[in-house]
Amino acid sequence: MKAIFQLLPASFLQALNELRYNRTRSLLSLLGITIGIFSIMSIKSAVDSLESNIKQSLEKLGDDVLYVTKQPWNEDPSMNYWKYLRRPNPDYHDFKVIQTNSEHAQYVTYSVFLGPKPVKYGASSVDQAYLVAGTADYANLFNLQFQDGRFFSPIEYQTGSRVTVIGSRIAEMLFGNLDPIGKEIMVKGNKLKVIGLIEPSGKDLIKVMDFDRAVLISYPLARQIANVRQAGNYGGGMIAVKASKSSDLEMVTDEVIGAMRSGRRLSPRQDNNFAVNEMSVLTSLLDKFFSVLNLAGMAIGVFALFVGMFSVANIMFVSVKERTHLIGIKKALGAKGTFILLEFLVEAVILCIIGGVAGLLLVLVVIKGIAAAADFPMFLSWQNVSIGIIVSAVIGILSGLIPALQAARMDPVEAMRS
Secondary structure, eight states: OHHHHHHHHHHHHHHHHHHHHTHHHHHHHHHHHHHHHHHHHHHHHHHHHHHHHHHHHHHTTOTTEEEEESSOTTSOTTTTHHHHHTSOOOOHHHHHHHHHHOSSEEEEEEEEEEEEEEEEETTEEEEEEEEEEEOTTHHHHTTOOEEEEOOOOHHHHHHTOSEEEEOHHHHHHHHTTSOOTTOEEEETTEEEEEEEEEOOOOSOSSOSSOGGGEEEEEHHHHHHHSOGGGGGGGTOEEEEEEEOTTSOHHHHHHHHHHHHHHHTTOOTTSOOSSEEEEHHHHHHHHHHHHHHHHHHHHHHHHHHHHHHHHHHHHHHHHHHHHTHHHHHHHHHTTOOHHHHHHHHHHHHHHHHHHHHHHHHHHHHHHHHHHHHHHTOOOOOOHHHHHHHHHHHHHHHHHHHHHHHHHHHTOOHHHHHHO
16 A cells, blocks of 8 residues: 555656657547546536526425325326316315315415416506416415515405515516505506515526516405406416425325315215325436436547547557666566556556546536526536546546556566567
8 A cells, every 4th residue: 555655646747747748649648538528527517507406496396395286297298188187176175175174284375377467557567477366375385585575464365455466577577676565556457556576586497486477466356356267277276285394294195185085075986086296206207307318428428438548548558668668677676567557557547537637627617608608507516526537537547457467567678678
């Protein structure tokens, strides 16, 4: 072990000398390693950044929340299409049944998407605002954060007061720099007072629930100004159930299924005509998808790494030939074959790590440029940096093994004569 540590400085200097005195040959040979590491790590970094952004978006919906819908999320929408089409939409009655019969739920909400609607304030208007009606605990369940104002009070909710909460993008297009709180907007011919402004959702790539363009009203108000039963034209209503902190999600799932079956009067022999979904279903599907993308990136980079490996092997063969006389002298002075083997192996590894580090630096420059140009957060994780260096070291061992063995097996007399 001590001999290996003594070899490291000498081999590092030898690798630098190889780069210094044979610049063109060495740089061209290391180019394959650099391109290979760049190909693998750039794709992996892009996939990791994309995966992180999407999962953060999904996490906002809660990993302790159940969603009652017509169709399960883990099936292709085209499969059993007619079966799910015939199912009834989750409605307010289902919501009340679950709310009444669930002992382990912290919040139960019902929301209806009423479609894209025009919204006006004075001469300003928005043609495609997302009009959503929700029940009393909607803001608590989805953890809505307010830039200004508040959500509906219990009295405002129960009486169906003509008040609304709007998203940041709607406020920007309607009011510009004006404070929207207390002002009245026109929605479906009705004047609604703005009482809350939701914080911007940020730079999420996928906004599962785009509150930036939303206009939220209470469900009792929606029943006054809209035909909520026609919500099926826009996908129907959705029930969300958040488990209490002391309850297991599986326990809450059993409660929800039991309440839904009882409320819809399904016999024991009848299948469920609803689906209970959770975020883990989507995240597991995403894991499979991103695994395929990572494999694709590996396949692309492997070809470049093979080219780089043979290029570095060529450098090492030339280096062994140029230093044959010196190898003979070392062996004549008592250097063991193992020492010679390690000397050339370490040199090959260092050369490949230099090429790998160059590839990682190139990845860092590219992703920073893309992040700045596209306004999308991208990162090169320390895990990927470690993987890149380890892969470079492995390539160094593979490419330097045969030349190192050749050097270690040389006859000292023959080597000194050459």
